[in-house]
Amino acid sequence: MIKNILNLGDAALYCDFGSDVNQEINSNVIKYFYHIKKLNLKGITNLTPSYNKLIISYDLNIHSFLSLKKKIENIEIKENNKLEKNLIEIPVCCDNNFALDIKRVENKLKLKSEIILEKFFSKNYFCYMTGFVAGMPFLGDLEKDMRLKRLETPRVKVPKGSVGITEQFCNIYTFETPGGWNILGNTPQNIFDTSNQLNPNLVNPGDTIKFYRITLDQYNEIKR
C-alpha cells in the first residue's frame, strides 16, 4: 500500500501512499499508523499520518534511513484489517457572533446562509488527520457546491472552538491560533483536553463526526 519511501531530512521516513485525497488512501495511512504505533519500535520518536503520507521520525543514534526503511517495507498489513471507527456528535452554534465568515461564504458560494448551514449539518464527516495545533481535526468531505478557498489574508487570531471550512474540508480550532479557514460557527465542547494525558483528543483519525446545531442559550448552558 505504500507506494514509495523517501527521506525527509536525515531523521525521518517519508512514506508516500499516493497523491489523491480520498478516504480509501487515507484509511491505508491510518492502518499503517496504528499498526506501527502498536509495534512500539525502539527509536521511533514520532508518527505523523496525513491525507496520503505517513512520516516516521526516528532517533539517529538508533536507526539509519536504509535499515529502518527495510523494516517498514517488510511490514505486512492485511487489506481487510478493519479500522476502529467512532461516531462523535459535536454541538455547533452559528449565532452571528460566531459565524465570522458567513457573509463571505454566502457571496462566494452564491447560496443563502440557511442553505449553507443546512447543507453543512446534513452530512457526516470523516477525520483524515489531527494536528497542526494540538487536537485539531481535519474533516471531510464537503459537497462540491460548498467548497471555497481560504481567506486571502488569514486572521491573526481565530477564536478557540471555531468551526471552519475550506476546499473539501472542515475543521475545529482547538486553540486560539492564526488561521485562514472560513468560520461558520463555534462549539462549546472541549475538543482537546490537556489534563487527559491518555486520550487528550476527542476526535482521532478514522472517526466520523456529526455536527448538530444549537442555540446561543444551549451554547451558554454547555459552556457553564
Place this chain on the structure above:
Amino acid sequence: MKSKDRNYFKILRAGINTTYQDLGRNNLYHIGIPFSGAMDKRNFQLLNSLLQNDYNSPVIEFAYQGPHLKYFGKDIFFCISGNVSFKIITKEGVIDGNSYQCYLLKNGDEVDIHSTNKSVYGYFSINGTFGVDYYWGSCSINTQAQIGPNNGNKFSKDLEIEIIDINNSFNKRKLDYLGSTIENIRVIKGTNYDYFSESSQNKFFKESFKITKLSDRMGMRLEGPKIENIVDPNIKSEGLVKGVIQITSAGDPIIMLSDHGTIGGYPKIATVISADYDRLVQLTPGSNIKFKDVSLEDAETLYKLYQMETNNIISQIK
C-alpha cells in the same frame, strides 16, 4: 512545607522568553503536539553534565535577555551554558560570571542574566532538581499550545521557582569551552525540490538569506532572493519535522523549529541536517546564512561526528 525549609528563586525580572525545558516529548505529532524541548541540545547536555544532574533534568531556557533571580534557601550551586553575560550579586559585591563555571549561591544572593551574546538561547540550572510538573513525560513548556508547567506559559515577574532536591555531594566543576559557530547550514534536498525553477534552485544554494525578526521557538523566517514555485504554491497538508525548510506562497523560506506546527501545506525545498540544528537555532535575526547541499549518507556521518564531539567536550569537564 514551612517557608524556612523552602529553597527557591524569586523572579525579579522574567526575561524575554524564559521557560522550563528538557529533552521534550515524543510520539505526539499525530495529535498535533511537537517535540518542544531545549532548542540547543548540546548546551542543554553540557549544563546537566556540569551540574552532575540526570541527562534529562529540567533546565531554565532563556532567549536574548535572561531572568534576574533572587535566591532563598540553603547553599546551592548554579551554572549557565551558552554564550551569556551575567552578574552574581552577593553581600560581598558584584562579580561578572562566566558560562560553563559553577558558582555558589547563599540565601539572599542574586543572579542577573543580562543577555546572550551573538546568540539566542542560554540555559540556567542548579545542582539539584526544580519542582516541575510533567505533561506527557516532559516538563518542557510549549507556550503556543499552553502545555507544561506554569500552565504552559513563559515565566513572569514574581513567580517562584521551587527547588525540590539539592545534591549535597556535588563538587564544583568547570569547562573551558568557547562554543561552536557555523558559517554554512548544511541541508538535504526536500521532497518538493522540483517544485522550484532551476534558477531558484541555484539561488537557494548560491545566495545568502537573512534571518528576520519573525523567528521564535516555532520557526525562523528568512529573507533573500524570492524562490519561484513553478508547480503549485501549496501541497496537500502533510507532516513536518524540525529543520524542514518550507517556501511560502510569497517565495520566502521558513525553517521549522522545535515548537513547530506538526503539519503544513507549503512545499519543502530542503531540511537542515541534525548535526547543524543546535548551531542554526543560535543564529540571531539579522545574520546571513548560506545553505550547502549534502547527501543523506554524509548527514548521517556528520551527526555521529557531532555527537562524538559533544561527548569529547563533556569529557573535558573538570
